[in-house]
Amino acid sequence: MTLENLTCIQNILIPNKTFGSNPLKYLVSHLISYSRDEIVIFAGGIASFDSYYNALSTPVWKEQCGLKCLEFFAKGRGRAAIKLFIATLNADYELANETVELNENLQSIFEYDLSKLEHRGLLYITISPMEDKVIFSGGGWYTRERPKRDVILGISITHFNRKNYVLPAIQRVKEKILDNPTYKDKILFTVVDNSKNISKDEANGVNVIPNENTGGSGGFMRGLLYYENDTNATHVLFMDDDASCETESITRAYWILSYVIENNSAVCGSLFIDDRPDFLIEKGATFYTYGRPNCHNFNMTIRQNLLESELGNQPKITYGAWWFFAFPIKHVKNYTFPFFVRGDDIFFSLFNDFNFIAPIGIACYGESFGTKTSPLTLYLDTRNNIVNSLYLKRPINKIARTYKRLYLSALYSHKYETVAAIRLSFKQVWGDIDFWFNNYDLSDVRKSFTELVKVEKFSNIDIDKLAPVYEYKHRTKIIKKLSLNGLLFPMKNKIAYQEFSFCANYDHIFGFKKILYYKPNNKTGFIVKVSRVKFFKLIFCLYVDLFKMRLNYKTNIKKYKNNFGKLTSRDFWTKVLKL
Numbered sequence: 064m065t066l067e068n069l070t071c072i073q074n075i076l077i078p079n080k081t082f083g084s085n086p087l088k089y090l091v092s093h094l095i096s097y098s099r100d101e102i103v104i105f106a107g108g109i110a111s112f113d114s115y116y117n118a119l120s121t122p123v124w125k126e127q128c129g130l131k132c133l134e135f136f137a138k139g140r141g142r143a144a145i146k147l148f149i150a151t152l153n154a155d156y157e158l159a160n161e162t163v164e165l166n167e168n169l170q171s172i173f174e175y176d177l178s179k180l181e182h183r184g185l186l187y188i189t190i191s192p193m194e195d196k197v198i199f200s201g202g203g204w205y206t207r208e209r210p211k212r213d214v215i216l217g218i219s220i221t222h223f224n225r226k227n228y229v230l231p232a233i234q235r236v237k238e239k240i241l242d243n244p245t246y247k248d249k250i251l252f253t254v255v256d257n258s259k260n261i262s263k264d265e266a267n268g269v270n271v272i273p274n275e276n277t278g279g280s281g282g283f284m285r286g287l288l289y290y291e292n293d294t295n296a297t298h299v300l301f302m303d304d305d306a307s308c309e310t311e312s313i314t315r316a317y318w319i320l321s322y323v324i325e326n327n328s329a330v331c332g333s334l335f336i337d338d339r340p341d342f343l344i345e346k347g348a349t350f351y352t353y354g355r356p357n358c359h360n361f362n363m364t365i366r367q368n369l370l371e372s373e374l375g376n377q378p379k380i381t382y383g384a385w386w387f388f389a390f391p392i393k394h395v396k397n398y399t400f401p402f403f404v405r406g407d408d409i410f411f412s413l414f415n416d417f418n419f420i421a422p423i424g425i426a427c428y429g430e431s432f433g434t435k436t437s438p439l440t441l442y443l444d445t446r447n448n449i450v451n452s453l454y455l456k457r458p459i460n461k462i463a464r465t466y467k468r469l470y471l472s473a474l475y476s477h478k479y480e481t482v483a484a485i486r487l488s489f490k491q492v493w494g495d496i497d498f499w500f501n502n503y504d505l506s507d508v509r510k511s512f513t514e515l516v517k518v519e520k521f522s523n524i525d526i527d528k529l530a531p532v533y534e535y536k537h538r539t540k541i542i543k544k545l546s547l548n549g550l551l552f553p554m555k556n557k558i559a560y561q562e563f564s565f566c567a568n569y570d571h572i573f574g575f576k577k578i579l580y581y582k583p584n585n586k587t588g589f590i591v592k593v594s595r596v597k598f599f600k601l602i603f604c605l606y607v608d609l610f611k612m613r614l615n616y617k618t619n620i621k622k623y624k625n626n627f628g629k630l631t632s633r634d635f636w637t638k639v640l641k642l
Contacts, residue, residue, distance in 0.1 A: 274640065
């Protein structure tokens, strides 16, 4: 059987160390070895592809795409027993099995009618040798059905002074996708260069658009407007500038968009933690008054976590993050709010009518948000939380609770400059609406942070010389609450060690006068001094802010509603981007 008139919707990925992932994200095995191009399965061994990258999701392909005809092809060397299974939340069922002689040409192993499938689950195959060994050198899931639409996908990456990341990404996408005849004129690639420093030679033939530094918000809107105005693209894929994903993720998204039933469907890539690459940061997310990631901290090498993430009852996705977000251009009714960065992806999803799909096997790798926390990021998070909540007309008590949570997390960590940044954010959101028209590039705000942040800045730390205290004693919740985490007790004139994250572990810092926030991966950190005076002053300021929030809630709802179209229109962004 030939590959003529067949479409490969999902290739089998062989384990690799590109992003440091555990091989279990690719296959479960016994008595095998593998290289970049092949898997050798020895006598008595097995390769089972019930994994994050290689199982095929029936919720996606049967339910969302309405696919019926499915075939599995494979190539290699040797005589093999190949079986087809479906994994459900409760059990696995064998659907077919074949004994075949693999050769260097792809051959059809199974043909299956998904409409007859009784179970909802993940399809996967297993391969075992019939003799001393068998070599698997490639394969994938194919269909004879025609795509429901001809997709032309425009990739848009926004870059700012990270050439050591973006240039390898350009090379990788060009080699694996742009130079592949299958995707010629079907997948396009553009880098919006907010730092204007990528040369023609460095671009390697890829389209680069120099742009003023208008952040991710302006950079991605520039990419969208380019594809809308100057190309025949039907869909756009927003990605981070390091494109830190298996390039197969891009082609999988392309075929989902080609076959999916609903025209307004958008594909959300998951995000793994780069230094713990088996653990999810999120697989789709929801927003009420702040972003809540689905499947956070799920280990995707654990089979039950994998099944729960794809088949379990997860919260309905309401936004897709822009590290990997592919969507149809014609369903864009509103452009994003000028946040500069953070929250622009939330707004864009909330105020456009998309059908969100976050499948297994499509993912990027990035730094944990906890380790990226700073006074500036908390400033940005606070304002996007409030603005998005106002547009959704969330109850003031819920908005106030989210503000209070961020505020007190920073305050009880004794990061007083972060608290000041959060307060500045509230002041500006609650202030004159002209702030947004005049600060889309964040230049004035970034200058003000130079003066605001003096202590909470990372520098090299000689931890042996400082000799911080690592030991701590667990206190009951009531003791921590009544003593304001030791603030009302006599305090120890020592430095408490705290590995840097979103907020402190309160047991670790209980009763210390100084706290070292430290990043062991690069041996940098900063020391904060605990101040009762600052703490109580900022507690008072919190309740002043909450009073103002409640007092002017309806006025601000009306203010933002009246300026919705002015700040999120095509005309606004065309003017900002000087097009």
